[in-house]
Amino acid sequence: MIKTYAMAVHDVMAEEMRRDERVFIMGEDVETLGGVFGCTRDLYKEFGTERVRNTPISEAGFVGAGIGAACAGMRPIVELMYMDFTFVAMDQILNQAAKTRYIFGGNAKIPLVIRGQQGIGRGNAATHSQSVETFFMHIPGLKVACPSTPADAAGLLRTAIRDDNPVMFFEHKALYAQKGEVPEDIDFTIPFGKADIKREGTDVTIVANLLYVGRALEAAEILSGEGISAEVIDPRTLVPLDMNTITESVKKTGRLVVVHEAHRNAGWGAEIAAQVTEDVFPYLDAAPIRLGTAPCPLPFNLGLENAATPQVADIVKAAKTVLYRI
């Protein structure tokens, strides 16, 4: 069935709440408003306001309450209106959710999903446009998912909800309206730790997530017009990370470009470039290139925002650079 990315998220939450009464949603404005981006639209009508629960503006409180409720037998989905607001709840996420099971000697289960949208595209400026997924892969104990299509959103979110671990689930505001085929099977899941080759190619490997999968595919199309065959890989989850698919690709192409909207400096692309360099160095014909957002807060002005973030032309240029075709 063709649906938008936002509807894919919406429908999976509804289906999972129907399937398992321990699943519930809490977050700001999720009831009558249906969330600022519509991901919980009308769900309160079917499930009631106990299970589709408006919270006060108290992120540290309700994110932490999600951990406690998960420990005590529920399966909460905590919606953050903007994933930038994880920073308001960072202690609960990084010091608590991520560590609880391990430091309790493996005696706790935290089936918690913290989800919401992030990124550029709406002129929301510095504190409402960030891409923050990298923070959560640095601290062990959290799974990190980043879907780039409606089907991936559906399959990964269902896996996240059924997972007994805390999952950070990053949607992208500029993808919500994107349409695509989504399997109707209410058990359709995509396993974590399985990258997806979005386009096959032989000359250069481009790894991207979220909004940048689309931009990498655009770049690949332009490159093919110039006789360059690019392979585009979406890791889909950063924890666990499917390095195997990436290294196999690099073994074939010998060239790696990683592009993301997260800041380039110490972004997750650095981890991928480092692992590729460690693991398959002999196959590399050029030093990997990382593209990411510039080392400044995201400016409000659109021209500045464009200057701060990688553009399709930058991806094309990077691919040609690793191929020494520039």
Place this chain on the structure above:
Amino acid sequence: MIEKDRARFIYQTMNRIRCFEMKAVSLFESNKLRGSVHLYVGEEAVAATVCSQLSEEDYIASTHRGHGHCIAKGATLDGAMAELMGKSTGYCKGRSGSMHIADLSKGNLGANAIVGGGIPIATGAALASKMQNNGRVSVSFFGDGASNEGTFHESLNLAAVWKLPIIFICENNLYGISVPSWQSTSVKDISVRGQAYGIPGITVDGNDVEAIDEAFRTACQRARDGEGPTLIECKTYRWLGHWTGDPQPYRTREEIEEWKQKCPIKRYRTKLIEQGIFTSEELDGIEKEAQAEADRAAEFALNSPEPDPAGLLDDVFYEGGAQV
């Protein structure tokens, strides 16, 4: 009764804010302005009255709904409108937009897009004033919804135990986006939360200039006398959607209409005429002036240059001075 000069400032400021924002809406609707623009229409009495008692040296920290505070604290409409349009002539060189606009030269520590984000910052400015013994006060503006963030509670306690010269102004407009205050906030009057921290808390009609003025005078005196903070809750109402195009399924048309009848500008106008401070012609003049100023600000912003991308990485750090 408020002295003539201040009364003029308050009336003028409320009108400047109203005209500025209505202009911003029309620019937004004609796609000349983008991003998140949270409007203060209906709540102007709070910023205008509070700031009428402040000097340029005093500090304020504001919110995502910050145009009113910014203008009342001394911003020009030109610079503010240019910032909303992301132009290089804006207060923050086009980097902040509506949600982060700041004018440090006038003691405005900025709008703040993180709900509750400005409350500790205002508290810190008050700490500095106390340490420097310079007689300045800080005002922290925030919404009813923000009073459920930890930063609110931590800041009230800090300010209370340190007896800081700060006034916490809660603009209770009865909603945080779609969530009614009764559903999210444990108390009907947020002012009672002052008690938990051992500081005075008072609720006033936030659409009544004189009521705000009186409560704020007492609080300001207390702060300047070194006796510590006060929490003032101003009950008011946001006339427009939380964002342009907000379908507002969470409230009724009747409720909105009812509050429009309590327009703070109209109310104060009537008062000023009754009190014989200004004639209606004089007040008409002030209104016209405000409208003309907003129109000019839009022209100024439209004709201003975009920021040069070459400056993208400027100001991430302060590059001058001693590096320790």
